[in-house]
Amino acid sequence: MILEAVILNVKPGLESDFEVAFKEASKIISSIDGYLSHELHRCIEVERKYLLLVKWETLESHTVGFRSSAEYQEWKKLLHHFYEPFPTVEHFEEIEI
Structure with missing residues (x-):
């Protein structure tokens, strides 16, 4: 399992439109082969x-498949115009401890 983590900074005044x-967009991503789940969280401290x-089955499920x-x-049409600056996407693998 691969975890994609992205900080999204939404342009001022567009938060409600972004959430809608x-x-x-959640319907789109959840239909992709290799998709497992996703969560969106709003920061409490930073507007x-x-x-x-x-969560993806493999890195390629995201980077190639999606x-x-x-x-x-x-x-992209639904979401990319909301971001400033454009986000950096990072992928993580779990470490067993």
């Missing part, structure tokens, strides 16, 4: 800051 659009966590799909183009 994200609900629609307009969100944390997106997505990003090269027609669904990703729809995801």
Whole structure:
């Protein structure tokens, strides 16, 4: 399992619109092969800051399967205009302790 973690900074005044659009976009990402689950969290201390966590079966499920799909183009149309600056996406693997 791979965890995708992304800090999303939404442009001022667009938080409600972003949250509505994200609900629609959630239907898109959840239909992708290799998708396991996702969560969106709103930061308590910093306005307009969100944390997106997505679990994928493999790194390629996200970087190849999703990003090269027609669904990703729809995801981009729904969400990418909300971000400033554009987010950095990072992937993590679990360490057994």
